[in-house]
Amino acid sequence: MNEERDFLSDLLRDASVEVEESSEFNDRVIRRWKLEQHRKKMMYWAPTMAGAIVAGVGFLAMLQIMTAQPIQSPAELESQTAELELPTQNLPSLVDDAS
Amino acid sequence: MVQNGQTAAERAEIRENQVNWVLRVRRGDEAAMDALVSMHRQRLIRVASNVLRDRHEAEDVAQESFLKAFREIRKLRDDRAFSGYIYRICVRLCMDRLRSRKPTSEMIEHGDGTSGSKVETKVLVERLLQELTPDLRMTLVLREMEELSYDEVAELMQVPVGTVRSRLHAARNRFRELWIDSTGEAHL
Numbered sequence: 001m002n003e004e005r006d007f008l009s010d011l012l013r014d015a016s017v018e019v020e021e022s023s024e025f026n027d028r029v030i031r032r033w034k035l036e037q038h039r040k041k042m043m044y045w046a047p048t049m050a051g052a053i054v055a056g057v058g059f060l061a062m063l064q065i066m067t068a069q070p071i072q073s074p075a076e077l078e079s080q081t082a083e084l085e086l087p088t089q090n091l092p093s094l095v096d097d098a099s
Numbered sequence: 100m101v102q103n104g105q106t107a108a109e110r111a112e113i114r115e116n117q118v119n120w121v122l123r124v125r126r127g128d129e130a131a132m133d134a135l136v137s138m139h140r141q142r143l144i145r146v147a148s149n150v151l152r153d154r155h156e157a158e159d160v161a162q163e164s165f166l167k168a169f170r171e172i173r174k175l176r177d178d179r180a181f182s183g184y185i186y187r188i189c190v191r192l193c194m195d196r197l198r199s200r201k202p203t204s205e206m207i208e209h210g211d212g213t214s215g216s217k218v219e220t221k222v223l224v225e226r227l228l229q230e231l232t233p234d235l236r237m238t239l240v241l242r243e244m245e246e247l248s249y250d251e252v253a254e255l256m257q258v259p260v261g262t263v264r265s266r267l268h269a270a271r272n273r274f275r276e277l278w279i280d281s282t283g284e285a286h287l
Contacts, residue, residue, distance in 0.1 A: 012243040015224035018149035019141050026136045029165045
């Protein structure tokens with residue numbers, strides 16, 4: 001029984017994996033850590049940034065409304081365009097009549 | 100987790116350094132993280148490689164273990180216990196990977212396992228290990244390949260020592276059956 005156990009132990013020990021030293025391993029861990037921290041920071045500030053963007057858009061929209069001309073009714077608009085119509089019949093012709 | 104071939108003074112110095120690095124990692128010091136990774140990476144990759152039998156997956160699990168340990172380092176009450184803490188995380192992640200793997204329906208070829216070359220035997224052992232359940236495989240690897248004591252295996256797997264003994268017994272029996280099935284040799 002003990003012999004069998006020893007044989008099994010030797011078999012498994014021989015099949016143990018030899019690990020090669022990888023110089024990039026540490027860099028990869030640190031890089032992943034930094035990325036994770038960066039993502040965490042972004043997640044933390046995301047609601048604040050979204051709020052700031054919404055507030056900014058709202059503020060611009062308000063400015064736009066305050067500085068814009070008041071909306072005119074169709075009747076007012078029609079009377080204004082009638083006034084603006086040019087008296088075309090009294091204007092001198094630019095085309096030479098003799099030709 | 101005693102490292103072989105070190106004097107008591109060396110071990111004490113390493114432990115002291117480790118406590119210092121853990122303290123610095125708590126403050127987000129990347130140089131201390133680098134030092135802790137250098138200290139434990141080889142053993143972590145070896146454990147994961149022996150369990151998962153896949154070098155790339157093992158490296159990935161080892162990296163994941165370090166990240167999880169650094170992320171949750173506030174939960175670590177005793178800074179001297181970082182060694183055990185990181186190995187426990189690694190073992191748990193390996194178990195998760197093993198459990199999420201689909202069982203292979205690969206048939207074991209009958210042939211001369213022991214009479215072949217060392218490489219052939221190694222390949223056969225790898226395939227037989229894959230036939231074991233995750234719990235049995237992990238127990239066998241930690242005890243036989245990592246040469247840990249029953250107490251250390253129990254601590255890493257977070258089970259009582261009695262469970263480790265019974266799992267090891269079951270793992271050896273199952274491995275023996277598989278070996279006989281595959282090689283036809285009854286002397287294991």
